[in-house]
Amino acid sequence: xxxxxxxxxxxxxxxxxxxxxxxxxxxxxxxxxxxxxxxxxxxxxxxxxxxxxxxxxxxxxxxxxxxxxxxxxxxxxxxxxxxxxxxxxxxxxxxxxxxxxxxxxxxxxxxxxxxxxxxxxxxxxxxxxxxxxxxxxxxxxxxxxxxxxxxxxxxxxxxxxxxxxxxxxxxxxxxxxxxxxxxxxxxxxxxxxxxxxxxxxxxxxxxxxxxxxx
Amino acid sequence: xxxxxxxxxxxxxxxxxxxxxxxxxxxxxxxxxxxxxxxxxxxxxxxxxxxxxxxxxxxxxxxxxxxxxxxxxxxxxxxxxxxxxxxxxxxxxxxxxxxxxxxxxxxxxxxxxxxxxxxxxxxxxxxxxxxxxxxxxxxxxxxxxxxxxxxxxxxxxxxxxxxxxxxxxxxxxxxxxxxxxxxxxxxxxxxxxxxxxxxxxxxxxxxxxxxxxxxxxxxxxxxxxxxxxxxxxxxxxxxxxxxxxxxxxxxxxxxxxxxxxxxxxxxxxxxxxxxxxxxxxxxxxxxxxxxxxxxxxxxxxxxxxxxxxxxxxxxxxxxxxxxxxxxxxxxxxxxxxxxxxxxxxxxxxxxxxxxxxxxxxxxxxxxxxxxxxxxxxxxxxxxxxxxxxxxxxxxxxxxxxxxxxxxxxxxxxxxxxxxxxxxxxxxxxxxxxxxxxxxxxxxxxxxxxxxxxxxxxxxxxxxxxxxxxxxxxxxxxxxxxxxxxxxxxxxxxxxxxxxxxxxxxxxxxxxxxxxxxxxxxxxxxxxxxxxxxxxxxxxxxxxxxxxxxxxxxxxxxxxxxxxxxxxxxxxxxxxxxxxxxxxxxxxxxxxxxxxxxxxxxxxxxxxxxxxxxxxxxxxxxxxxxxxxxxxxxxxxxxxxxxxxxxxxxxxxxxxx
Numbered sequence: 066x067x068x069x070x071x072x073x074x075x076x077x078x079x080x081x082x083x084x085x086x087x088x089x090x091x092x093x094x095x096x097x098x099x100x101x102x103x104x105x106x107x108x109x110x111x112x113x114x115x116x117x118x119x120x121x122x123x124x125x126x127x128x129x130x131x132x133x134x135x136x137x138x139x140x141x142x143x144x145x146x147x148x149x150x151x152x153x154x155x156x157x158x159x160x161x162x163x164x165x166x167x168x169x170x171x172x173x174x175x176x177x178x179x180x181x182x183x184x185x186x187x188x189x190x191x192x193x194x195x196x197x198x199x200x201x202x203x204x205x206x207x208x209x210x211x212x213x214x215x216x217x218x219x220x221x222x223x224x225x226x227x228x229x230x231x232x233x234x235x236x237x238x239x240x241x242x243x244x245x246x247x248x249x250x251x252x253x254x255x256x257x258x259x260x261x262x263x264x265x266x267x268x269x270x271x272x273x274x275x276x277x278x279x
Numbered sequence: 280x281x282x283x284x285x286x287x288x289x290x291x292x293x294x295x296x297x298x299x300x301x302x303x304x305x306x307x308x309x310x311x312x313x314x315x316x317x318x319x320x321x322x323x324x325x326x327x328x329x330x331x332x333x334x335x336x337x338x339x340x341x342x343x344x345x346x347x348x349x350x351x352x353x354x355x356x357x358x359x360x361x362x363x364x365x366x367x368x369x370x371x372x373x374x375x376x377x378x379x380x381x382x383x384x385x386x387x388x389x390x391x392x393x394x395x396x397x398x399x400x401x402x403x404x405x406x407x408x409x410x411x412x413x414x415x416x417x418x419x420x421x422x423x424x425x426x427x428x429x430x431x432x433x434x435x436x437x438x439x440x441x442x443x444x445x446x447x448x449x450x451x452x453x454x455x456x457x458x459x460x461x462x463x464x465x466x467x468x469x470x471x472x473x474x475x476x477x478x479x480x481x482x483x484x485x486x487x488x489x490x491x492x493x494x495x496x497x498x499x500x501x502x503x504x505x506x507x508x509x510x511x512x513x514x515x516x517x518x519x520x521x522x523x524x525x526x527x528x529x530x531x532x533x534x535x536x537x538x539x540x541x542x543x544x545x546x547x548x549x550x551x552x553x554x555x556x557x558x559x560x561x562x563x564x565x566x567x568x569x570x571x572x573x574x575x576x577x578x579x580x581x582x583x584x585x586x587x588x589x590x591x592x593x594x595x596x597x598x599x600x601x602x603x604x605x606x607x608x609x610x611x612x613x614x615x616x617x618x619x620x621x622x623x624x625x626x627x628x629x630x631x632x633x634x635x636x637x638x639x640x641x642x643x644x645x646x647x648x649x650x651x652x653x654x655x656x657x658x659x660x661x662x663x664x665x666x667x668x669x670x671x672x673x674x675x676x677x678x679x680x681x682x683x684x685x686x687x688x689x690x691x692x693x694x695x696x697x698x699x700x701x702x703x704x705x706x707x708x709x710x711x712x713x714x715x716x717x718x719x720x721x722x723x724x725x726x727x728x729x730x731x732x733x734x735x736x737x738x739x740x741x742x743x744x745x746x747x748x749x750x751x752x753x754x755x756x757x758x759x760x761x762x763x764x765x766x767x768x769x770x771x772x773x774x775x776x777x778x779x780x781x782x783x784x785x786x787x788x789x790x791x792x793x794x795x796x797x798x799x800x801x802x803x804x805x806x807x808x809x810x811x812x813x814x815x816x817x818x819x820x821x822x823x824x825x826x827x828x829x830x831x832x833x834x835x836x837x838x839x840x841x842x843x844x845x846x847x848x849x850x851x852x853x854x855x856x857x858x859x860x861x862x863x864x865x866x867x868x869x870x871x872x873x874x875x876x877x878x879x880x881x882x883x884x885x886x887x888x889x890x891x892x893x894x895x896x897x898x899x900x901x902x903x904x905x906x907x908x909x910x911x912x913x914x915x916x917x918x919x920x921x922x923x924x925x926x927x928x929x930x931x932x933x934x935x
Contacts, residue, residue, distance in 0.1 A: 097416050098495075102487070109485075109523070120554055124554070237912065
């Protein structure tokens with residue numbers, strides 16, 4: 066441990082300069098510290114979702130005579146959402162790869178694809194929610210639905226925020242090219258995006274699959 | 280027009296509530312006018328904005344946290360005195376039941392979240408970078424955001440008193456009591472939003488300091504050479520990161536229940552109030568360790584310095600801190616042993632609760648062994664530390680009594696519990712934070728606080744403490760329950776309650792002495808010209824007081840745990856003085872007004888949600904998004920301090 070953090074400073078206590086052996090986003094110690102900070106943020110976000118999952122699991126059978134998970138969930142719909150989001154995580158990964166290969170055009174292209182896939186995911190989710198509400202399955206109907214909409218909706222709003230954020234970073238890469246700073250930003254926004262993907266895998270399993278099976 | 284005006288005054292200004300609110304309104308108005316007039320008269324607006332509101336300097340942020348914490352201690356203390364006055368005699372009608380509910384709610388919430396939390400954050404900010412040989416925290420801009428979120432959260436909470444009405448469902452805010460159906464005033468919304476906003480700031484502080492401690496230590500300072508206060512901050516930050524998201528979720532879900540009409544915790548339509556209680560205490564129990572663990576860090580520093588000995592059992596101290604931060608997650612259900620979880624669950628949580636006593640005991644014995652055969656100096660920080668030991672031992676013992684699940688059915692929600700948690704939280708956190716404040720005060724401000732007035736404060740506060748809380752253990756056994764606003768004379772609780780109230784007022788006098796001490800010392804306090812007034816052991820004492828804004832002109836290389844002490848012993852202190860040839864330009868973050876503006880935006884959004892004024896809420900949230908985006912597009916946010924300027928400052932301080 067000590068070696069890592071001391072490597073950040075030279076004999077005069079200054080943060081040492083770029084280490085070209087590392088990936089672009091980690092070369093400047095200032096940027097790599099920010100990446101660590103973001104990992105810790107993701108830990109807090111993971112716990113946030115953990116609490117929402119716990120609440121959902123406690124309340125999933127509390128339907129109060131209203132629609133149950135099995136009646137509600139539309140298998141083609143959530144399967145499509147899953148494929149789209151998983152693909153977007155892959156294209157986001159390709160953007161990171163292109164960033165490490167210093168290919169700005171590819172970064173911009175893959176970020177655009179990721180954003181478009183993200184938008185279609187959100188679109189499908191809004192459509193799903195809209196359909197549920199039309200059938201009378203609102204979040205006020207029962208504790209189960211409150212928990213369902215809150216858990217899935219929190220993920221959806223994270224994705225929406227991610228889209229705005231990714232777009233702002235796309236603009237920055239377009240304007241400034243790939244520097245150590247923009248590289249860190251591309252890396253972090255993709256970290257966030259992958260994290261949302263991981264959360265979705267749990268939502269897919271715990272909410273949707275359990276919901277239609279059990 | 281006058282009719283609508285009157286309606287506004289009745290609804291929001293609570294004009295019908297009577298003289299207490301009127302007096303508060305007038306006082307608040309006068310204070311605000313006074314502040315504005317003073318700032319204008321002395322032409323200090325620009326200074327306020329440039330030096331304080333936009334600062335990203337961890338030392339200034341720490342000072343602002345400290346001021347806020349002391350102000351909140353006053354507010355929370357005034358609430359406490361109002362409660363004790365109401366309970367002084369049987370059948371009192373000084374306050375009515377509704378007001379009493381509001382006052383115990385704000386007392387608890389303020390003391391934990393808006394007094395203890397900023398107090399520990401004050402010390403985090405002031406001490407940690409200096410102790411580890413860093414120029415700043417890892418994320419200075421985020422640090423400023425954390426402060427302003429705390430500040431505006433606290434402001435939102437406090438204005439509820441005169442604008443719309445205070446929360447009244449207890450500091451734990453249990454549903455269904457706090458659901459819209461039973462509590463439809465805006466008070467509960469104030470509680471939920473204020474805690475939510477300041478909670479976001481706390482999570483950011485946890486992340487910030489964890490990264491700072493892991494990544495910013497001076498060369499040579501391995502983790503096992505890191506000072507114990509810094510270790511305690513590390514432990515507290517781990518708990519913050521793991522605990523606060525649960526609070527965020529609990530508050531958000533209750534907010535949804537109240538605003539959107541969901542059914543997480545309602546009795547009808549499948550809601551389950553126990554879910555809130557679990558989520559709340561998954562945060563709430565670690566929270567009490569979050570505030571007490573930094574106090575443990577303070578005691579470790581103070582004992583070593585004032586006994587002039589190396590801390591006994593450094594490694595076991597570190598192990599104890601880390602085990603506390605882990606065990607803190609396995610005890611939350613001891614807050615509701617009586618809610619029918621069953622014997623197996625209760626047994627697990629009872630045993631885990633008692634287990635916390637082990638590392639805590641290790642720490643207390645280590646402090647005692649450090650003092651043993653030390654050349655102890657009874658300065659103020661040491662005085663508070665020594666007072667802490669018996670206080671915490673009694674509090675710990677009654678805690679173990681409460682942890683016996685079957686016996687807890689007797690004590691639950693009684694004054695025995697009240698006495699216990701005040702004993703550990705005042706004896707642990709308040710004593711610890713005051714010790715830390717006295718200890719690092721010269722480092723912050725360049726002068727010592729007056730000893731004589733400080734001793735008066737100490738004795739009033741300490742004697743007052745025992746007079747106030749010891750009777751409450753007995754009252755608990757005699758059947759008096761918490762949150763009762765009055766009681767009949769034939770219960771036989773009158774005498775003990777009266778004694779308890781006297782104790783509370785003695786503590787109040789103690790606080791007044793602290794205020795007097797600060798005011799007196801600003802002018803007459805002993806100036807600290809050496810930078811090392813206590814003959815300290817760690818790196819912060821190698822710097823001048825107050826510390827220049829870049830902290831270290833040259834970052835030291837660390838070889839020992841008590842680096843500064845070893846250098847002094849060996850006559851090598853010159854090594855930590857900057858040499859002209861070593862001085863290089865220093866990279867510093869630029870000040871920014873955006874963290875402050877983001878706090879304002881959160882405040883506006885919070886106010887909007889409190890009163891369901893959604894236009895305001897949306898405007899506030901837009902403000903948050905805009906400040907976030909502006910930051911994302913900001914590149915030119917750092918500058919260099921040139922060597923000439925550093926040389927100039929250092930030679931003015933006589934260090935070059």
